Amino acid sequence: MEGGLKNQRAVIVGGGHNGLTAACYLAGAGLEVTVLERLDHTGGAAVSKEVFPGIDVRLSRYAYLVSLLPKKIIEDLGLSLELISRPVSSYTPNTLDGGQSGLLVERPVGANTYESFEQITGDAKEADRWVELYSEIEQVAQVLAPTLLEPLQPKGQLREMVIAKAGERIWQQMFEQPIGVTIKERLAHDLTRGVVATDALIGTFADLASPDLLANKCFLYHLVGNGTGEWLVPRGGMGAVTLALRNKALQRGVKIKTGVEVTGVQSDGNLATITSSDGEFDADWALLNYSTVDDFLATSKPSQPGAQMKVNMVLTSLPKLKSGIDPKIAFGGTFHMNESFDELASAYRAAESGSLPKPAPFETYCHTLADSSILGPRAKEQGLETLTLFGLHTPYELFETDPQAKNKLLEMYFDAFDSVCVGSFREHLALDANGQACVEVASPVDLEEDLRLPRGNIFQGDLSWPWAEPETPNGYQTGQWGVETTERNVLICGSRAKRGGAVSGVGGHNAAHALLSKI
Ligand SMILES: Cc1cc2nc3c(=O)[nH]c(=O)nc-3n(C[C@H](O)[C@H](O)[C@H](O)COP(=O)(O)OP(=O)(O)OC[C@H]3O[C@@H](n4cnc5c(N)ncnc54)[C@H](O)[C@@H]3O)c2cc1C
Numbered sequence: 071m072e073g074g075l076k077n078q079r080a081v082i083v084g085g086g087h088n089g090l091t092a093a094c095y096l097a098g099a100g101l102e103v104t105v106l107e108r109l110d111h112t113g114g115a116a117v118s119k120e121v122f123p124g125i126d127v128r129l130s131r132y133a134y135l136v137s138l139l140p141k142k143i144i145e146d147l148g149l150s151l152e153l154i155s156r157p158v159s160s161y162t163p164n165t166l167d168g169g170q171s172g173l174l175v176e177r178p179v180g181a182n183t184y185e186s187f188e189q190i191t192g193d194a195k196e197a198d199r200w201v202e203l204y205s206e207i208e209q210v211a212q213v214l215a216p217t218l219l220e221p222l223q224p225k226g227q228l229r230e231m232v233i234a235k236a237g238e239r240i241w242q243q244m245f246e247q248p249i250g251v252t253i254k255e256r257l258a259h260d261l262t263r264g265v266v267a268t269d270a271l272i273g274t275f276a277d278l279a280s281p282d283l284l285a286n287k288c289f290l291y292h293l294v295g296n297g298t299g300e301w302l303v304p305r306g307g308m309g310a311v312t313l314a315l316r317n318k319a320l321q322r323g324v325k326i327k328t329g330v331e332v333t334g335v336q337s338d339g340n341l342a343t344i345t346s347s348d349g350e351f352d353a354d355w356a357l358l359n360y361s362t363v364d365d366f367l368a369t370s371k372p373s374q375p376g377a378q379m380k381v382n383m384v385l386t387s388l389p390k391l392k393s394g395i396d397p398k399i400a401f402g403g404t405f406h407m408n409e410s411f412d413e414l415a416s417a418y419r420a421a422e423s424g425s426l427p428k429p430a431p432f433e434t435y436c437h438t439l440a441d442s443s444i445l446g447p448r449a450k451e452q453g454l455e456t457l458t459l460f461g462l463h464t465p466y467e468l469f470e471t472d473p474q475a476k477n478k479l480l481e482m483y484f485d486a487f488d489s490v491c492v493g494s495f496r497e498h499l500a501l502d503a504n505g506q507a508c509v510e511v512a513s514p515v516d517l518e519e520d521l522r523l524p525r526g527n528i529f530q531g532d533l534s535w536p537w538a539e540p541e542t543p544n545g546y547q548t549g550q551w552g553v554e555t556t557e558r559n560v561l562i563c564g565s566r567a568k569r570g571g572a573v574s575g576v577g578g579h580n581a582a583h584a585l586l587s588k589i
Contacts, residue, residue: 075100075589081344081351082106083332084359086114088564090315091578092357094147097322099586104353105324106346108331108522112316114359115521115528116573118309118444121382121510124503126446127456129382130308132512132521132528134435134458137295137302138574139311140219149314153302154440158403161395162265164190165408165429169392169490173261174399175200177300191259203256203266209236210244212297214290214536218569218576219583222538224548245535249286250278253411263411268404268433268462269293273528273571275377275465277418278411284374287533291571294536301404303440311573335365337557357581358555359564361522361530366555366562369543376514376526377421379432379461379479384454384500384508388436389491401436401457407486409433409462417463426475427463430482434459454500459483466514466525476513529571536569551584553577561585 085107417427514526539545552568563581570577
């Protein structure tokens with residue numbers, strides 16, 4: 071068998087973290103593996119970079135937090151990687167009182183959380199409802215997380231497993247009815263409902279009340295990771311995840327060719343020919359880590375457009391808040407702004423009708439509070455902090471029709487900070503070597519240009535249910551891995567695979583296992 075595998079050649083198109091994951095598994099099994107990456111570096115959306123001239127800070131330029139990367143992949147591959155837990159889950163300034171108060175959620179939930187819920191909602195029971203909801207969700211996650219690395223099961227089987235562990239009610243509420251309806255059933259207050267709702271919207275332009283359940287899928291992926299749904303900070307930034315995978319791949323003898331753009335993949339089912347800027351490659355197997363895999367799908371329907379702004383900033387210090395909360399706590403987890411349930415609904419309505427979202431919902435994350443290793447010596451000495459802002463409900467089309475949309479949104483975000491912070495937020499922005507404020511903005515149009523993400527969809531396409539759906543186009547049969555295509559020897563090994571969205575390595579793992587099961 072080993073000899074047989076050694077004769078097998080696999081070419082992986084795209085050196086994103088998923089392509090590298092597949093490469094590590096396949097090379098470990100004895101295949102001859104080549105990765106072709108069009109950029110001059112690997113990692114795709116999982117990279118770190120010094121973005122601002124003269125500022126020695128390595129920012130997680132696109133993806134920033136890790137939840138869905140299974141411990142099993144880290145252990146299987148022996149990856150040298152540290153993922154840091156944070157004591158704060160989120161803080162949400164209350165925009166109704168101009169940010170004089172705010173909702174704090176600790177991780178795990180403690181006395182301060184209960185006090186904060188009661189202060190904001192005036193309802194001593196709201197925190198209990200919250201705890202009950204998340205404990206049921208965690209039980210669902212414990213059942214589903216391990217299945218992401220296995221061949222697909224029928225929906226009915228997963229349903230039975232989930233109900234046995236977590237009960238019928240949560241199955242119904244997460245998988246059968248719109249998540250917006252569920253959130254309203256389970257929680258009573260606009261602000262607490264909004265914090266939950268954001269997990270159904272990050273990276274997905276969706277109506278929380280829609281029966282298409284697109285938002286439910288997004289919600290699931292934000293809460294299923296490793297059976298806890300916790301989002302962790304990768305020490306050294308997101309580039310450290312890719313570096314660990316790249317190092318492992320090289321150690322296992324994988325050839326990584328950067329600066330090679332693939333222009334075509336053809337296959338007769340046995341031999342694949344990959345055409346590229348560096349000539350033609352023949353292979354027994356082609357694995358596709360890039361987004362435009364449609365040529366190999368029986369049918370395909372267009373995905374939702376990307377609808378998020380990614381803003382990278384470096385600050386001289388964190389702003390103080392009007393509520394008086396310590397900024398290290400407020401910015402220590404996810405800082406939600408304009409994200410109450412009603413605000414999210416109103417922003418969606420505006421964006422859907424072609425206007426800028428009003429109010430403009432966003433959330434921020436401060437890497438340096440959890441991990442200062444991304445700061446160089448000068449930045450450390452200056453006490454710089456990083457802030458990543460993720461804007462919601464900003465669909466691709468907005469930026470096509472209005473060239474000023476990016477600037478307008480940025481101003482809206484800064485004004486929103488000013489409404490809840492002491493003094494001017496803009497004054498906290500560090501200046502680069504050219505005297506420019508350290509702010510880098512990427513709209514969905516920019517993401518399409520930089521990373522070839524179709525219409526800037528951060529997951530390359532719509533997220534999918536984690537079970538076989540043979541009744542839907544490309545929905546996959548029970549027993550398949552959700553990576554198969556119309557050709558036996560061409561497999562999807564990235565975000566476009568079923569269960570593949572996010573920095574998870576799941577697409578890469580599953581493509582490698584599907585391939586190995588065919589030899
Ligand atoms: C702004 C942003 C923020 C995000 N935040 C998070 C987050 O915090 N946590 C999280 O889990 N996920 C996040 N995501 C999603 C996550 O980054 C992606 O789902 C993940 O990176 C997908 O990995 P991948 O390896 O499948 O594909 P990609 O990262 O898209 O990599 C594909 C690779 O293929 C290469 N390629 C494309 N076309 C060709 C070609 N023709 N020839 C050769 N090479 C080619 C690309 O250059 C790229 O390197 C975010 C994404 C974005 C864009």
